[in-house]
Amino acid sequence: MLAVVACASILFAAGCSSGDDSPSDSRHSASPGSSASGSSGGDTGPAKGSVRVVRTVAEGLNSPWGLAPLPGGGLLVSSRDEATITRVDTKTGKKTEVGTVPGVVPGGEGGLLGLALSPSSASDHWLYAYFTAQSDNRIVRMRYDAKKPPGDQLGAPETVFTGIPKGSNHNGGRIAFGPDKLLYVGTGETYVKKYAQDKKSPGGKILRMTPDGKPAPGNPFGDSVVYTYGHRNVQGLAWDKDKRLWASEFGQDTWDELNLIEPGDNYGWPIVEGKSGRSGFHDPVAVWHTSEASPSGIAYAEGSIWMAGLRGERLWRIPVRGAKVADTPQSFLIDEATEQGRYGRLRTVVAAGRNKLWLTTSNTDSRGTPRKGDDRILELEVS
Numbered sequence: 146m147l148a149v150v151a152c153a154s155i156l157f158a159a160g161c162s163s164g165d166d167s168p169s170d171s172r173h174s175a176s177p178g179s180s181a182s183g184s185s186g187g188d189t190g191p192a193k194g195s196v197r198v199v200r201t202v203a204e205g206l207n208s209p210w211g212l213a214p215l216p217g218g219g220l221l222v223s224s225r226d227e228a229t230i231t232r233v234d235t236k237t238g239k240k241t242e243v244g245t246v247p248g249v250v251p252g253g254e255g256g257l258l259g260l261a262l263s264p265s266s267a268s269d270h271w272l273y274a275y276f277t278a279q280s281d282n283r284i285v286r287m288r289y290d291a292k293k294p295p296g297d298q299l300g301a302p303e304t305v306f307t308g309i310p311k312g313s314n315h316n317g318g319r320i321a322f323g324p325d326k327l328l329y330v331g332t333g334e335t336y337v338k339k340y341a342q343d344k345k346s347p348g349g350k351i352l353r354m355t356p357d358g359k360p361a362p363g364n365p366f367g368d369s370v371v372y373t374y375g376h377r378n379v380q381g382l383a384w385d386k387d388k389r390l391w392a393s394e395f396g397q398d399t400w401d402e403l404n405l406i407e408p409g410d411n412y413g414w415p416i417v418e419g420k421s422g423r424s425g426f427h428d429p430v431a432v433w434h435t436s437e438a439s440p441s442g443i444a445y446a447e448g449s450i451w452m453a454g455l456r457g458e459r460l461w462r463i464p465v466r467g468a469k470v471a472d473t474p475q476s477f478l479i480d481e482a483t484e485q486g487r488y489g490r491l492r493t494v495v496a497a498g499r500n501k502l503w504l505t506t507s508n509t510d511s512r513g514t515p516r517k518g519d520d521r522i523l524e525l526e527v528s
Contacts (some may be wrong), residue, residue: 149455152296156345156448161479170520189448194459196477197526202503203238206231209320209505210273211260211521212442212493216267220503220522222287223274225256225510230274230299232291235503243289249276255311258318259284261354263325271333271356273305275320275330284330284358303360305358306370308453310335310348313379315395319442324388327361328354329372331379331392338415340504344399349414351392351406357433360487381443383450385465391441394429394454401438402429403452405468431463431470442493446503453494455512457488460494460504462527488523489513500527 166367202220205229212222214511220233221243228249232241249257255277263271263286272289275282275525286308288300305328309317313325319331334340334349341349344366353361353372360370383392404412410427433440440457448471452461461480464471492507502525508515 176513189464189471191463192472194447194449194462194464194475195528196462198272198284198308198478199501199524199526201238201518202235202522202524203233204239204521206287206509206520206522208256208335208382208510209507209520210258210505210524211320212491212495213260213262213272214495214497214503216276217261221260221262221272222522223257223260226251227257228261228276230257231271232298235524241295243291244287244296246274246276246285246287246299247302248278248285250279251277253313254315255268255282255313256314258316259331261320261322261328262328264322265379270457272299273320273328274302275509276317276418277308277316280311282311282318282332283307284309285329286356288411291465299322306330306354308347308353310337310340310346312336315507316378317324319380319382321354321382323353323390324362325361325382326356328356328358329382329390330354331382332376333378333395334376334414341414342376342416344369344371344374347371349378350374351376351379351390352383353408363408371404372408373410373427375410375414375416377414377418380441381452382420383443385450387467389468391445391450391465393443395439396432400429400432400433400442401435403431403443403463403470404429429470431474433457439475440508441491442495444494444496446496446502447500449527451494453491453504454486455490455492455507458489460491461523464518477478477488487520488521489516497524501525502527 208225210225213221259275261273284305285302315333317332330352340346351368351373354370378395394402411424437457450463459476463474490507490513493505504523508519
């Protein structure tokens with residue numbers, strides 16, 4: 146049986162630190178076109194949920210980071226440290242290397258990070274990737290053609306956006322297309338705290354841009370890709386059924402955060418960490434101590450936000466109703482007695498349709514303890 150841990154140290158409408166991102170190792174919001182107050186949340190799940198590991202989809206992956214479901218079935222997964230992209234057959238577990246992304250310079254938390262398929266990928270075949278290059282973090286897009294021979298299925302990269310600060314840590318890296326078919330990007334401040342409050346810097350931000358990398362129409366700061374600022378290291382992006390954008394974020398020494406994103410708002414870093422209650426700063430909707438989270442990817446399913454924990458080695462379920470957390474979050478895949486994760490560090494979680502999720506482990510990322518079969522992709526059934 147899976148352990149279910151209701152964490153008393155979680156605070157609502159407050160914020161969390163990373164603990165995962167040391168060198169050795171903030172109000173509510175909505176996307177454009179949706180209401181921040183929203184509906185009462187008809188899809189809100191029960192107060193208490195469940196997680197069942199249905200099966201191991203694939204194993205033997207090296208430093209998996211980005212995960213992109215393909216329209217016709219299967220998954221694309223990026224290797225942070227090898228700079229490769231692999232297609233996984235979700236029925237058989239077969240892995241096929243589709244190609245290597247040129248220009249990637251792995252190191253620390255940097256390398257080949259987030260992946261996102263164009264909203265019209267079935268016809269245009271664009272695959273987007275966020276990666277650490279020699280001088281910066283950047284976004285490129287490549288044509289993906291599964292009909293070509295293995296290892297040669299990626300076209301030449303086309304640059305979409307450059308100039309995101311790079312560092313050994315806090316490189317951000319999550320990218321996702323929103324319901325508005327625009328590209329959203331989570332970045333980090335690379336331990337240069339001033340970037341987070343500097344609206345001219347793309348570091349420590351959520352960015353919103355057109356598919357070709359231009360500032361999106363309706364962005365809050367005019368001709369700028371900056372959508373929100375005051376972030377330390379955004380790691381997860383997901384939309385709920387009412388098109389509200391949620392984001393997970395590493396804090397520093399005290400609180401990791403789940404935020405509801407409001408265009409143009411200041412989420413506080415480095416002036417505040419977690420809940421401040423101060424005018425001008427957007428407080429997180431929930432926070433965790435760093436040992437319990439160090440959040441990475443998030444996904445929305447069955448009326449809840451599901452958040453993968455790195456240092457915390459657990460999967461968090463955060464039931465939401467409208468723009469609020471509806472009940473006490475629960476943790477899964479953790480041994481309650483030992484506080485050890487059943488699968489170790491957890492990196493990326495994506496919705497797999499209805500009540501299913503895909504979840505990747507992250508034990509070969511230099512901070513985990515690899516087990517036989519690591520790293521792997523799990524299929525979960527949730528409620």
